[in-house]
Amino acid sequence: MTRYFTQEHEWIDVDGDVATVGITDFAQGQLGDIVFVEVPEAGRAVTKGGDAAVVESVKAASDVYAPVDGTVTEGNPALADDPALVNSDPEGEGWFFRMTLADAGQLDGLMDAAAYQAFVAEQ
Amino acid sequence: MRYLPLSQTDRQAMLATIGAGSIDDLFADVPESARLDGPVAGLPMHASELAVERHLKSLASRNLVAGEAPFFLGAGAYRHHVPASVDHLIQRGEFLTAYTPYQPEIAQGTLQMLFEFQSQVARLYGCDVANASMYDGSTACWEAIVMARRITKRGKALLSSGLHPHYRSVCDTMARFTGDVLEGADPALEAKTDWADLAARVDKDTSCVMVQYPDILGRIDDMAALVAAAHAVGALVIAVVTEPVALGAITSPGEMGADIVVGEGQSIGVGLQFGGPYLGLFACKEKFVRQMPGRLCGQTVDANGKRGFVLTLSTREQHIRREKATSNICTNSGLCALAFNIHMSLLGEAGLRRLAGANHALACDAADRLAKVPGVKLINDSFFNEFTIELPVEARPVVRALADRGVLGGVSLGRLYPGVTELENGLVVAVTETVTAQDIEALASALEEILA
Numbered sequence: 277m278t279r280y281f282t283q284e285h286e287w288i289d290v291d292g293d294v295a296t297v298g299i300t301d302f303a304q305g306q307l308g309d310i311v312f313v314e315v316p317e318a319g320r321a322v323t324k325g326g327d328a329a330v331v332e333s334v335k336a337a338s339d340v341y342a343p344v345d346g347t348v349t350e351g352n353p354a355l356a357d358d359p360a361l362v363n364s365d366p367e368g369e370g371w372f373f374r375m376t377l378a379d380a381g382q383l384d385g386l387m388d389a390a391a392y393q394a395f396v397a398e399q
Numbered sequence: 400m401r402y403l404p405l406s407q408t409d410r411q412a413m414l415a416t417i418g419a420g421s422i423d424d425l426f427a428d429v430p431e432s433a434r435l436d437g438p439v440a441g442l443p444m445h446a447s448e449l450a451v452e453r454h455l456k457s458l459a460s461r462n463l464v465a466g467e468a469p470f471f472l473g474a475g476a477y478r479h480h481v482p483a484s485v486d487h488l489i490q491r492g493e494f495l496t497a498y499t500p501y502q503p504e505i506a507q508g509t510l511q512m513l514f515e516f517q518s519q520v521a522r523l524y525g526c527d528v529a530n531a532s533m534y535d536g537s538t539a540c541w542e543a544i545v546m547a548r549r550i551t552k553r554g555k556a557l558l559s560s561g562l563h564p565h566y567r568s569v570c571d572t573m574a575r576f577t578g579d580v581l582e583g584a585d586p587a588l589e590a591k592t593d594w595a596d597l598a599a600r601v602d603k604d605t606s607c608v609m610v611q612y613p614d615i616l617g618r619i620d621d622m623a624a625l626v627a628a629a630h631a632v633g634a635l636v637i638a639v640v641t642e643p644v645a646l647g648a649i650t651s652p653g654e655m656g657a658d659i660v661v662g663e664g665q666s667i668g669v670g671l672q673f674g675g676p677y678l679g680l681f682a683c684k685e686k687f688v689r690q691m692p693g694r695l696c697g698q699t700v701d702a703n704g705k706r707g708f709v710l711t712l713s714t715r716e717q718h719i720r721r722e723k724a725t726s727n728i729c730t731n732s733g734l735c736a737l738a739f740n741i742h743m744s745l746l747g748e749a750g751l752r753r754l755a756g757a758n759h760a761l762a763c764d765a766a767d768r769l770a771k772v773p774g775v776k777l778i779n780d781s782f783f784n785e786f787t788i789e790l791p792v793e794a795r796p797v798v799r800a801l802a803d804r805g806v807l808g809g810v811s812l813g814r815l816y817p818g819v820t821e822l823e824n825g826l827v828v829a830v831t832e833t834v835t836a837q838d839i840e841a842l843a844s845a846l847e848e849i850l851a
Contacts, residue, residue, distance in 0.1 A: 312689060312714075330723075337714035339723070 280343065280383055281392035284325075287367055288343040290383060298371040299331065299340060299362065302396050307333040310362045315351030315373050322348060322375065324382055329372045331362065343386060345378040463802055465671055469838035471765075473785045473829025474615065474810040475536065475563050475641045476674065477666045479754075480833055485668050485742045494737055503710045510708035513696040513731070516740040523646050523743075524638075524660040525653025526682035530693035532731040533679025536641055536663030537569040540609070542681065542692045542726055543637045543661045544570060547607035548579060549690045549725065551633060556607050557600060558583035560593045561614025563641060564815050585816055588789055588825050590780040592620040598628035605634040607659075612638050612652055613645055615815070616778060616827065617785035626656035635659060643667055643680070644831075645783040647755030659683045668742030669735045678735035689715060692726030754832060758784035762830040765839045769828065772846050778825070785829040787812070790850065794826040797849055804845045 277291045285303035289296045304310065312332040322328045322342035329340035329351075351373045354361060362370040377383075387395060405413075410422070419425055426434065438444075446454070465478050472478070488494075493508055503510060513531040520529035533539040544556050558567055558581055567583045574581050584593070597608050608629050613619045622638065629636045638652030640662035652660045664678035665671075683691055689712065697711035717724040746754060762784045770777045774791035790797055794811035801808035812825035830839070 314689075332714045337720050337723075 278383075279389060280386035281389065281395075282341070282343045282386055283395065284341050286340060286343050288383075288386070290377070290380075293376055294349065294374060295344070295346070295377055296371050296374050297328070297340075297343060299366055300392070300396075301366045302399075304363050304366040304370075307331065307335060307338065309334045310359045313352075313355040313359045313362060313372065315355060316348045318348055318350055320348045322346060331372075332359075340372055342375070344375075344382040346375040347378070348373050348375050350374045463805065463807060465807065469806045469808075469835075469841045470833065471809045471828045471830060471838075471842060472807050473642070473831075474815060474827050475565065475663060476671055476677075477642055477644070477784075477829060477831055478671055478833050479644065479666055479831050481668055481670055481738075481742060482745060484745065485738055488741050489734060489737050504707075507708055509733070510696050510710070512737055512740055513694070513733075514698055514708050515744070516736045517696060519740065519743045520664070520680050521682050523643060523651065524640070524662075524680070524682040525651030525655075525657075526660050527653075527685035528688050528691070528695075529680065529682035530691055530695050530731070532664070532733075532736040533661075533681050533693055533728060534730075534732060535675065535677040535679045536639070536661065536665075537563070537566040538728075539661040539663075539679035539681045540566045540637075540639055541570045541573045542728065543639075543659045544574075544579065544581070544607060544609065545577065546659060546683075546687070546690050546692065546725070547635045547637060550687055551606040551635060553604055553606040553634070554578065555580040555582065555604050556609060557597050557605055559597060559608070559610040559614065560584040560586040561616060561618060562609060562611045562639060563615050566611075566639065566641075585819055585822065586614070586616055588616075588778055588787070588812075588822060590618065590778060592618050594620050594622070594625045598625045601625075601629050601632055601634050603632045603634075605629070605632065607635040607637050609637040609639060612640055613642060613649075613783050613785065616787040616825075617782040617829075618779055619645075619649060619781040619783060622652060622655035622657060630656075637661065640680070642783065642785065644751070644755055644758060647751035648759055648783060653682070653684075658687065664735065664739045667746075668738035668740070676732060676735055678732045678739055688712065690725055691715065692728050694729075694731050755783070757832045758830065761832065761834050761839070762786065764836070765828065765830045765834070765842070768839050768843045769846065772843055772850065774850050775846065784831055785827060787825050787827050790824045790826055792850070793823045795823065797846070798826070800849045801842070801845050804848070806842050806845045808842055808846070 277289055280288050285300045287298055287300050310331060310333045314330040316328050324344050325341050327339045328342040331338050331340055352371050470478055517529040517531060533542060548554055570581055592614060594610060601608050608625060626636045635658040637659045638657040643662060643664060644666050660682045662680050664680045669678055681693060694710060695712050697709055699707055699709055701707045713719055715725045717727060717729050762782060766777055766786050769775055769788055776789045778787040778789055793813060795813040798808055798811045809826045809828040812822040816822045
């Protein structure tokens, strides 16, 4: 399994044809206490850089973008009752949605963990 | 300081800058039929203040004023007694503030008032949560339809034929720009509502079913079966209440399972005021609160544990969410909400129930008396303070003839549904606590005279 990162602070774990998407630990730290997450429903087609989910903290509401093209297979149902999972375990239990990939080649444009760390350090 | 309007040169320069030929060009979007075709007759271009006052007074004296005649007009705006204390209290300096709180937490009094207002609306409607108000009933109605679309992700709304035609018209105007499909119809002059028919028509493409309660003809029905049918296919039920005083006597829509309840708050604390400003009320189930439009005030505690009030869930709103906000409404009808809040506080629950009881008792007296007028038929088998009668002739000229006899006798369905011949004999009669037994007799005997 390989993890990639976007400049919009999403992470994507790719396992064969299926990927899991969430927001990074850095992103949750910037947002503060998360109070609400709207995840996409299964079957929704998403495009790279397009809106996929909404995350709302005590400070702001932000869109979460799809890192690549594909179709949503599942939204994380746990976030409806416990949005704070995104704060406590952003890159684990606090995942947002799972999706299939339309074009695995798009992953090449994303950052790996080291590149993302360097990117965040510049922020 | 004198007020000096723009000179002709200033106007020409501005028109040239924006590329308009004349000031009339700026009104091109207003339909020709709605524009004045010349100066108002009898109104001179220049006159002294005293002369203007005299002239306007003489014009105004040609009106038959609501408070000076037996008054039976309703159909969405109701004449109720507003205690003098309401008017006095809303003018107190402590309540003077910006019309909408942009730096809200410094105005704790305003927020406390809004919080109380929301609590009153939520209890009245039988809902979990209400917002800090909307512009008026019709716009609240439209906001509820688009809220249902956001929740269900479906674009078709079924509107009951009992929905106020002006509310339907506002929704139709808005839907022209959003692509929402609204299926509405004119009512039939009969005792039963179309709710059973709506329950049969609701399907998996329907976002919501909207019903008015009591409806435009004053009819009251049980919402439970419709709610069950709508929920079975994943659609929402929106109830519209144009006469909130009714809820002092009849079961609230929220208690019957309505998902969103909206309406007009004018009846409580706000006078008729020639049609506005009025007060939109908006409430829903708690699970839908993030899709609700408008400002929302919450109660909390400060750093020292003391009670305080804040605007909450603001991330739904335009100033934070920008173009992705739930609605473009960023304001509330603050002054009208304050009047509602104060009137409701003065009434209390017991007072509201007594007021509703008095309205209904007088309406029953009026319905009984009018049904005895030869040729007049009572349509309703249920009503609160408003009902519909069918005359043996077209109602609109009868209303005119009643006014000539000094009685404001009701709203003709011909006025509400121009050109619909099946409805032209219908007359909607509202009877509030401001009506006396003498007023009812005046209406009935004038009607007997006219129909004889």
